[in-house]
Amino acid sequence: MTIAQKSNLTSGLHLIATPIGNARDISLRALDLLASADVLAAEDTRSLRRLMDIHGISLDDRPLLAYHEHNGAKMRPRLMQEIAGGKSVLYASEAGTPLISDPGFDLVRAAREEGHYVTSAPGPTAAVTALSISGLPSDRFLFAGFLPNAKSARKRALDSVAAVEATVVFYESPKRLGAMLADAAEVLGSTRQAAVCRELTKRFEEVRRGTLTELAEFYQETQAKGEIVVLVEKGVAQEMTQEDVETLLRDHLETQSVRDASEAVAKTSGWPKRKVYQLALSLDA
Numbered sequence: 517m518t519i520a521q522k523s524n525l526t527s528g529l530h531l532i533a534t535p536i537g538n539a540r541d542i543s544l545r546a547l548d549l550l551a552s553a554d555v556l557a558a559e560d561t562r563s564l565r566r567l568m569d570i571h572g573i574s575l576d577d578r579p580l581l582a583y584h585e586h587n588g589a590k591m592r593p594r595l596m597q598e599i600a601g602g603k604s605v606l607y608a609s610e611a612g613t614p615l616i617s618d619p620g621f622d623l624v625r626a627a628r629e630e631g632h633y634v635t636s637a638p639g640p641t642a643a644v645t646a647l648s649i650s651g652l653p654s655d656r657f658l659f660a661g662f663l664p665n666a667k668s669a670r671k672r673a674l675d676s677v678a679a680v681e682a683t684v685v686f687y688e689s690p691k692r693l694g695a696m697l698a699d700a701a702e703v704l705g706s707t708r709q710a711a712v713c714r715e716l717t718k719r720f721e722e723v724r725r726g727t728l729t730e731l732a733e734f735y736q737e738t739q740a741k742g743e744i745v746v747l748v749e750k751g752v753a754q755e756m757t758q759e760d761v762e763t764l765l766r767d768h769l770e771t772q773s774v775r776d777a778s779e780a781v782a783k784t785s786g787w788p789k790r791k792v793y794q795l796a797l798s799l800d801a
């Protein structure tokens with residue numbers, strides 16, 4: 517690769533999506549950008565080097581810089597300076613699409629704020645790959661990313677998506693999968709249809725379907741392995757009984773004020789705010 521070829525790219529920030537398992541899941545345009553950008557930045561420089569090796573792309577004398585959540589604030593000015601100086605800067609996260617539960621947002625925002633050209637060579641992302649093969653409705657979906665680790669925060673986060681009228685997509689670690697599904701069954705409803713998609717695009721790719729309770733029971737007995745996406749179908753709207761609302765309220769009142777708990781539960785249950793507030797006051801007394 518000659519210097520003349522390298523400098524053909526427009527100066528600016530060029531994001532590329534990288535494979536989430538199968539190394540051949542990379543677009544021709546992403547490979548072109550890898551071969552021709554002046555400066556390469558990556559969340560994990562070793563993974564990017566490996567990918568370049570697989571596809572026969574040499575780094576030559578171009579800088580390959582680490583840019584991740586721990587050094588982003590320090591690295592951004594350097595990358596912005598390169599762009600301001602007329603260079604094309606490529607950014608790749610460790611796997612999949614940058615910014616999707618991965619670094620890159622602050623970098624894109626900084627480039628936009630400085631008026632630089634920003635583009636993306638799109639490609640794999642685990643959320644959409646899972647959605648497309650799960651068999652759950654794909655007409656509307658909400659990407660909810662990773663849930664909090666702590667149980668009470670996780671339940672609150674689940675509660676906040678309980679009434680969403682769309683398939684909800686979560687990323688989850690194999691260690692927490694059983695506990696997450698049990699909480700989801702409790703908060704979102706035990707009979708909701710769900711799917712656990714594992715190791716997408718890899719040798720042991722698997723999609724397991726069932727109700728949240730069935731999946732929770734399975735993964736509480738079986739330690740999951742690999743990378744995981746959990747999808748939950750939208751709930752069927754049904755009137756909650758007073759008992760259901762009281763149980764939800766008690767849960768929220770453990771960590772929230774009467775006002776916040778009532779607001780959250782009114783949203784989830786569809787009950788009028790005033791009615792929920794009065795019930796919360798009586799429980800809190």
Ligand code: SAM
Binds near residue numbers: 537611614616617714
């Ligand atoms: N930026 C990535 C994307 O576009 O999907 C996501 C990065 S996030 C740090 C990593 C999480 O994505 C994993 O913990 C898992 O939940 C999900 N994931 C990534 N690759 C996957 C795969 N091959 N199969 C299933 N889930 C995957």
